[in-house]
Amino acid sequence: MSLQKHEFKTEVKELLNLMIHSLYSHKEIFLRELISNASDAIDKARYEALTNREISETAWTIRITPDKAAGTLTISDNGIGMTHEDAVRHLGTIAHSGTTEFLALLKSRDVQEHPELIGQFGVGFYSSFMVADKVTVVSRKAGSGQTAVRWESAADGTFTIVDAERSSAGTDVVLHLREEDKKYLDEWEIRGIVRKYSDYIDYPVVMEVEREEKSEIDKDKTVKIRKDETLNSQKAIWLRDKADISDSDYNEFYKHIGHDFSDPAKVIHYKAEGTTEFTALLYLPERVPFDIFYKEFKIGPALYVKRVQIMDHCEELIPAWLRFVKGVVDSSDLPLNVSREILQNNRQVEVMKKSITKKVLDTLGEMKRDEREKYEKFHAGFGRILKEGIHFDHSRREAIAELLLFPSTKTEPGKTVTLPEYLDRMKPDQQDVYYITAPSYDEAMRSPYLEAFAKKDLEVLIMTDEVDPIIMRDLGEFKGKKLKSITRGDLALDKEEEKEKKEADQKFARLLDLMKEQLKDDVKDVRFSGRLTDSPCCLVTDENQMDPSMERIFKAMGQEVPQSKRILEMNPHHPVIEALNAAFEKNSADPALKENIALLMDQALLLSGAKPKDPTAFAKAVARLMTEQLNK
Numbered sequence: 001m002s003l004q005k006h007e008f009k010t011e012v013k014e015l016l017n018l019m020i021h022s023l024y025s026h027k028e029i030f031l032r033e034l035i036s037n038a039s040d041a042i043d044k045a046r047y048e049a050l051t052n053r054e055i056s057e058t059a060w061t062i063r064i065t066p067d068k069a070a071g072t073l074t075i076s077d078n079g080i081g082m083t084h085e086d087a088v089r090h091l092g093t094i095a096h097s098g099t100t101e102f103l104a105l106l107k108s109r110d111v112q113e114h115p116e117l118i119g120q121f122g123v124g125f126y127s128s129f130m131v132a133d134k135v136t137v138v139s140r141k142a143g144s145g146q147t148a149v150r151w152e153s154a155a156d157g158t159f160t161i162v163d164a165e166r167s168s169a170g171t172d173v174v175l176h177l178r179e180e181d182k183k184y185l186d187e188w189e190i191r192g193i194v195r196k197y198s199d200y201i202d203y204p205v206v207m208e209v210e211r212e213e214k215s216e217i218d219k220d221k222t223v224k225i226r227k228d229e230t231l232n233s234q235k236a237i238w239l240r241d242k243a244d245i246s247d248s249d250y251n252e253f254y255k256h257i258g259h260d261f262s263d264p265a266k267v268i269h270y271k272a273e274g275t276t277e278f279t280a281l282l283y284l285p286e287r288v289p290f291d292i293f294y295k296e297f298k299i300g301p302a303l304y305v306k307r308v309q310i311m312d313h314c315e316e317l318i319p320a321w322l323r324f325v326k327g328v329v330d331s332s333d334l335p336l337n338v339s340r341e342i343l344q345n346n347r348q349v350e351v352m353k354k355s356i357t358k359k360v361l362d363t364l365g366e367m368k369r370d371e372r373e374k375y376e377k378f379h380a381g382f383g384r385i386l387k388e389g390i391h392f393d394h395s396r397r398e399a400i401a402e403l404l405l406f407p408s409t410k411t412e413p414g415k416t417v418t419l420p421e422y423l424d425r426m427k428p429d430q431q432d433v434y435y436i437t438a439p440s441y442d443e444a445m446r447s448p449y450l451e452a453f454a455k456k457d458l459e460v461l462i463m464t465d466e467v468d469p470i471i472m473r474d475l476g477e478f479k480g481k482k483l484k485s486i487t488r489g490d491l492a493l494d495k496e497e498e499k500e501k502k503e504a505d506q507k508f509a510r511l512l513d514l515m516k517e518q519l520k521d522d523v524k525d526v527r528f529s530g531r532l533t534d535s536p537c538c539l540v541t542d543e544n545q546m547d548p549s550m551e552r553i554f555k556a557m558g559q560e561v562p563q564s565k566r567i568l569e570m571n572p573h574h575p576v577i578e579a580l581n582a583a584f585e586k587n588s589a590d591p592a593l594k595e596n597i598a599l600l601m602d603q604a605l606l607l608s609g610a611k612p613k614d615p616t617a618f619a620k621a622v623a624r625l626m627t628e629q630l631n632k
Contacts, residue, residue, distance in 0.1 A: 005159075008157055027181065030124075032197035034173055036256070037125060038203075039062065039202065041171060043312065045060075045078070045081075055169075060203045062204070064207045066190065072176055072177065073177060076173075079142070080142050082171065084149045129155045131177055131184060132176050135155075136151070136176070137150070137151040139151070147164070148163070149162070149163065187209055190231070195232070198256065199233050200236075200252070202234060204230045206230050207229060209227065209229050211227065237250070238280070251264065254283045257327065258283065258326045260287070265284045265285060268327070268360065278332065284325060300313045301328055301356075303334075306331075306332065316349050319357060320388065322389070329352065334348060361403070365403060379416075386403060386404070398479070409459055409462065417459075419433070432483070435468075435484070436449055437485065439609075448534065451534050452531045452532065452533055455533050486531060489542065504572035512526055523539070525568070532569065533573075538608065539568060539569070541564075542566070542567060568600075568601065599621050602614075
């Protein structure tokens with residue numbers, strides 16, 4: 001194949017520009033990323049060797065070769081390798097949803113403090129250009145019988161590909177280091193980086209070093225010899241006794257598998273014994289991966305069978321609503337040739353998933369109980385994902401609900417309450433758990449729907465996640481207490497209130513009939529409210545209808561939402577209602593009465609977060625009222 005020249009895709013050009021000109025701190029992560037890629041390549045080859053006779057087991061090795069004379073650093077592996085098409089696809093493009101957002105994040109954040117974004121997004125190879133002005137990749141696909149390929153780029157917007165020679169399968173990544181970055185050719189620099197970031201790689205990371213040893217011929221003399229040294233410990237940390245593992249060991253392994261620079265929020269390390277035996281080393285991250293809501297986000301811990309990695313992300317081992325959990329699971333029972341199809345219908349895998357899920361939930365419960373401040377920080381990042389379990393896992397709804405935190409009308413700003421804590425401080429005669437959904441805490445606290453609850457000193461949970469309406473509908477009740485939205489259905493907080501509503505119905509019966517007739521196209525009903533004390537009116541959703549926030553979610557998902565009318569509730573004690581009734585009794589056909597009823601309806605729409613039915617007419621009516629008031 002003759003030399004071919006290709007242009008990088010636009011997003012790769014932009015990424016390379018950021019790598020070269022913006023990312024200065026933590027440059028050493030380039031070596032971590034390249035070693036990690038080499039380890040992944042060997043994992044793939046080792047797995048393929050189980051079923052492909054063309055790929056034979058070998059002494060799997062990652063080799064680092066510094067060449068001070070040439071100014072190059074080479075990272076080699078004998079893993080799966082690449083074909084010409086693989087090299088173009090993997091090294092010339094970024095096939096990932098959210099690329100635009102990722103690049104914006106790199107620009108907007110102080111990336112020097114957050115270099116883990118590079119690894120999290122799966123573009124670790126490009127970190128090579130932080131230290132190299134040219135990168136050459138020579139690779140040969142394992143078991144393919146194809147010739148090797150040589151990929152090369154100077155990060156100038158283009159790369160070249162041509163046939164090459166390589167005696168065996170695998171990949172060499174050759175970095176032509178910049179003058180200011182040639183410290184990475186020093187043995188002790190390389191050794192320190194490997195020990196810091198890659199000590200737990202399963203395969204030996206070797207480097208030829210020069211040492212002085214006593215001459216075998218003349219014991220009084222020393223000679224210089226060159227020999228291979230393994231730079232990493234290769235210890236499967238998850239199989240070691242917990243008593244022999246330090247916090248630092250756990251944290252460094254997490255950073256290796258999680259492509260994260262932060263320590264984890266929690267470590268879960270246990271061995272399950274019985275009908276199904278496995279060891280799990282799991283981590284709860286401290287910070288939310290920026291791409292966790294993208295469909296390409298890889299879910300599940302790495303699956304090993306007797307220390308052989310079968311897959312790097314096993315979705316079958318963990319529910320999607322715990323997708324933030326990272327780690328390793330090593331089974332003693334599964335066959336080495338297990339496939340995803342077998343995993344999907346395997347009883348042992350289901351037992352493992354059930355065990356892991358319970359262990360994670362138990363750990364979160366302990367964290368909430370014993371480390372509340374730390375848990376609140378964790379929940380702020382991952383609570384929204386945890387809530388998905390209430391929708392998807394009926395059997396664990398209540399267990400998940402116990403872990404949720406909410407601000408309320410009785411918590412200080414920034415503080416939260418759990419559902420069990422809410423139940424403990426309910427009024428003796430209170431039957432329901434009250435909540436309100438709103439875009440923000442401040443907006444909820446200003447809501448007219450809270451008026452009667454504040455007057456009666458009843459606590460209301462404030463829910464600001466857009467998924468909350470769906471989650472609360474799915475949960476329905478907690479510990480036998482119904483969850484009731486204060487913006488839905490009829491509401492009677494005490495018997496005295498019921499009596500007052502009946503009296504208002506009688507007093508304003510004819511006005512109600514007029515309003516129902518005028519607003520019949522806009523609302524389902526007009527009635528008096530037990531939830532208002534200061535505001536004249538509000539709109540509520542019928543008990544069996546979808547509330548507006550849920551409608552917005554379904555519309556955003558492209559789903560059709562059935563048309564539904566809300567209920568206009570009025571405060572019988574408000575002067576506006578008294579004035580309307582007086583105007584009605586004076587002249588029920590007065591056009592001003594009709595205009596004021598429409599104005600009242602528009603006010604209710606505004607208070608619910610919607611816009612007036614006719615903004616122009618609303619603005620004119622308000623202007624007229626202002627003029628009349630100012631001219632008095």
